[in-house]
Amino acid sequence: MLTCGKLVVTFLLIGGIIWYLEDLGELGSLITRIKPFYVLLILFVNTLDRALMSFKWSWLLRSRNQPLPFFQGLKIYCASMVWGMLLPATIGADAFRAYSASRTGLDANEIVASILIERIAGFLSALLLGLLSLVLFFLYGGLDHRFYIVWWLGSVMLVGATVVFAASFNQSTFDLLHGHLLSRFQEWPRRL
Secondary structure (H helix, E strand, O other): OHHHHHHHHHHHHHHHHHHHOOOHHHHHHHHHHOOHHHHHHHHHHHHHHHHHHHHHHHHHHHHOOOOOOHHHHHHHHHHHHHHHHHOOOOHHHHHHHHHHHHOOOOOHHHHHHHHHHHHHHHHHHHHHHHHHHHHHHHHOOOOOHHHHHHHHHHHHHHHHHHHHHHHOOOHHHHHHHHHHHOHHHHOHHHHO
16 A cells, blocks of 8 residues: 555656656657667666665764664665655755664664764865866866966865864864863753
């Protein structure tokens, strides 16, 4: 019964999207011109991406003694990708992933921490990729002297973010942040 309901909702949503599009003939001609090889390639690359992301996430959880089986993590990751289309960008998918993983019996605090670490690592990777792209543009004559400030600001951001990220793994830094700075906020609601 539940599967039947899911199928009905799926077909209604797909029908709504198709109805929203105005030129169905053009959409149909575009779909029929797609070569099957490219469809399979897109599906393969997308599945590989989700598998790598799930492996990374389960690895982070396993490092905190929170084992999440790979296929269960892949199922949660793929479901969160679908829910991420309906919920607010990024945060909605992560919230769904945290909720779904906590339903498996894992510690919710560790799940949220692993998602945050994953996001920080993604930010650092994107920043590094952007800086490397700027270097390539500069080497091949695509950028002039006006972009030096972007290069320097990006470099400072990368170094600063990497230092903060590395410091977050230090126990004394954690104790300073949690014990001294954040402990002041524990009594804050009582003062109001």
